Amino acid sequence: MITAEWKPIEEMVGYLRGHKKVLVIGCATCVAECAAGGEREVETLAPLLAMAMQNDGNPVEVKSATLERQCEPEFVEAIAEAAAEADAIVSLACGIGMQLVAERFVDTPLYPGVNTTSLSLREEPGLWTSRCAACGDCVLGLTFGLCPVARCAKSLMNGPCGGTRTDGMCEINQDTPCIWRLIVERATARGRLEDLTQVRPPKNWSNSPAGGPKRMLREDLRS
Amino acid sequence: MSLRAGTKLEKVLAAGHFALTTEVGPPRGPDVDAVLKKARILKGLADGYNVTDNQTAVVRMSSIAGSKILLDAGLEPVAQMTCRDRNRIAMQSDLLGAAALGLRNILAISGDHQGAGASGKLKGHPGAKGVYDVDSMQLISIIKGMRDEGLQAGGDALTSKPAFFIGAAWTPLGPPIEFRVLRLAKKVAAGADFIQTQAVYDIKAFAQQMAKAVDMGLAEKTAILPGIIVPRSAGMLNYMNNNVPGVVVPQELIGRMKDASDPQAEGIKVTLELIEQVRELPGVKGVHLQAIEAEELLPEIINQAGLSPRPEV
Structure with missing residues (x-):
């Protein structure tokens, strides 16, 4: 799922100074799954934000709503009335959902209530870890189903760097496993360590964000 | 035997001498004198001087500039290049620039x-955006392609071929230990002419990894120089053992430094023993000797190790 994390309340307060009627909106999909922008988080943040604005000397009226999916136009219509009454919107959806709302209600300032951070898996209750970097050139077929692009701090393609800790964790975070250690273990278990001995050439990043904004066109779906 | 780049380091190795490289970390400022001060201490003592590339991700004078200062002072540099800060375009451009300045050893x-x-x-700069467009293996291949084929990574032709003696690093004792020799083999296949290893203190464990490298024929295809960092205290060894990935320090050695009445003298003694021990291992072609920010210790160590004067080649 797409994961997101709340921005500091002070940052939101900074955005909202001068506004009077604020609509806080969430999204019931990814950001709800990662406990950043679902209905529960929206209903938690709304009063906190009202209190913070009050303490800041800029009281605002705060209303709230949680959309089924903030990245689908038909669901966004559900807040048309509330958006028309508000003079600012704070969205707890991912950057995609936020931008659709900003585009639909173009005269109402939209402010992010979260930072969109990753494409992650909920590994355990309360723990999300990266699985994909949307690099546009999937290598999972070469790496035994473990992604070195998203899960190696250096996105190495040819094995572990010298920074693997004695306990097999990554030097930049003692709780993050060296993904190349796991790839080697899985290859060994399958009796296929040999597969990892081929030198992989430089990766083509042109289908990733490095290649410019993505525009995926499917003619077969456009008629 | 035809030489790749004809650097002193390459010639020393080609002639079968036991090679010696050391390190010169550039300053966190534009101070030529800081580089020259280290150069004066170390001149004539080694066959190659690694100039680090913003090591520990701290901004310092560039490796290429530092290397050029050494070269002009009569020391042959080994310019280090990391994959952290530059994409393949900047790397190749800097490699051409390095070659134009007369820098031919690249790590x-x-x-x-x-x-x-x-x-x-x-x-x-923990908030910096790391680049990692290519990894070290791919960088080795790119340098080799420029040197041997006269081609850029993208396939465009260079106007002439830069001569490089290509170095790479090896962490023989890092996990997953069973892959470390295979990774060395990949670096050799990619084009590494010489290898400097992470600091070695556990000679027994290193000897096992080295034996595997020899069995695979790697020690003939590339020149392996084990890294030795002069220990200066038990605390330093403890720190490295606990905090520097891939560095394994036997407790016995830490205890020995702890018990020493003169840790610096003991550290020199340990260093001399380590040099002797790795020198006896089949396949070892030299040492990469470092005394981090204590370069003044090196002349004595190198003399006592019988590694001075360096061979004329």
Whole structure:
């Protein structure tokens, strides 16, 4: 799922100074799954934000709503009335959902209530870890189903760097496993360590964000 | 035997001499004198002088500039290049620039991650965007392609071929240990002419990895120079054992440094023993000797190790 994390309340307060009627909106999909922008988080943040604005000397009226999916136009219509009454919107959806709302209600300032951070898996209750970097050139077929692009701090393609800790964790975070250690273990278990001995050439990043904004066109779906 | 680049380091190795490289870390400022001060201490003592590339992800004078200063002072540099700060376009451009300046030994490494750097003492730049467009293996291949084929990584032709003696790093004792020799083999296949290893203190464990490298024929295809860092205290060894990935220090050695009445003298003694021990291992072609920010210790060590004067080649 797409994961997101709340921005500091002070940052939101900074955005909202001068506004009077604020609509806080969430999204019931990814950001709800990662406990950043679902209905529960929206209903938690709304009063906190009202209190913070009050303490800041800029009281605002705060209303709230949680959309089924903030990245689908038909669901966004559900807040048309509330958006028309508000003079600012704070969205707890991912950057995609936020931008659709900003585009639909173009005269109402939209402010992010979260930072969109990753494409992650909920590994355990309360723990999300990266699985994909949307690099546009999937290598999972070469790496035994473990992604070195998203899960190696250096996105190495040819094995572990010298920074693997004695306990097999990554030097930049003692709780993050060296993904190349796991790839080697899985290859060994399958009796296929040999597969990892081929030198992989430089990766083509042109289908990733490095290649410019993505525009995926499917003619077969456009008629 | 035809030489790749004809550097002193390459010639020393080609002639079968036991090679010696050391390190000159550039300053955190534009101070030529700081580089020259180290150069004066170390001139004539080694066959190659590694100039680090923003090691520990802390901004320092560039490796290429530092290397050029050494070259002009009569020391042959080994310019390090990491994959952290530049994409393949900038790397190849800098490689051409390095070649134009007369720098021919290049060491290709991944580089300390910007989030793990700064040695715990400095701020560094943990908010920097790491590049890692290519990895060290791919960088080795790119340098080889430029040198041997006269081609850029993208396939465009260079106007002439730069001569490089290509180095790479090896962490023989890092996990997953069973893959480390295979990774060395990949670096050799990619084009590494010489290898400098992470600091070695556990000679027994290193000897086992070295024996595997020899069995695979790697020690003939590349020149392996084990890294030795002069220990100066038990605390330093403890720190490296606990905090520097891939460095394994036997407790016995830490205890020996702890019990020493003169740790510096003991550290020199240990260093001399380590040099002797790795020198006896089949396949070892030299040492990469470092005394981090204590370069003044090196002349005595190198003399006592019988590694001075360096061979004329």
